[in-house]
């Protein structure tokens with residue numbers, strides 16, 4: 001497991017070809033296997049494998065999403081706020097599981113934050129994505145995971161990356 005954790009990096013450059021359907025299915029399984037408060041599983045995942053749709057999603061916010069136009073697939077992570085008061089935590093851990101499974105599949109992946117980010121002066125990125133994908137009012141949009149075959153390998157982390165001073169025992 002630690003081997004995958006050291007290797008996982010945010011990959012924002014992808015080869016042009018579509019990702020393997022079985023790999024995508026295993027990534028989605030990983031999301032569905034994540035723990036969930038009170039076993040509510042308030043999340044819904046929207047797989048976008050249409051180039052025009054990913055182009056439009058890449059325009060969700062002015063910065064930090066443009067590379068999505070080159071991703072063959074993305075997964076939009078939504079959560080039902082009427083179903084769970086901790087939909088953010090549930091969606092986050094599901095997204096984290098999917099990022100790790102993507103690395104396990106040797107695919108490139110990157111989290112794109114949508115919640116709390118502006119689309120422009122008039123509209124939030126969340127509303128932009130909700131309009132585009134016809135997401136019901138009950139559901140919030142946490143993030144988008146961009147997915148693709150890696151264009152190049154990023155350097156894995158090593159021991160020197162670990163900020164061990166962040167770890168405390170028994171008191172802060």
Ligand SMILES: Cc1cc2nc3c(=O)[nH]c(=O)nc-3n(C[C@H](O)[C@H](O)[C@H](O)COP(=O)(O)O)c2cc1C
Nearest residue numbers: 008009010011012063064065110111112113114143
């Ligand atoms: C909550 C969260 C939001 C993020 N939002 C974005 C984003 O909008 N765009 C982006 O390119 N990367 C985003 N990232 C990826 C981070 O930039 C990345 O994880 C960080 O720089 C560490 O690099 P690494 O993932 O390669 O270890 C986000 C990551 C997290 C956990």
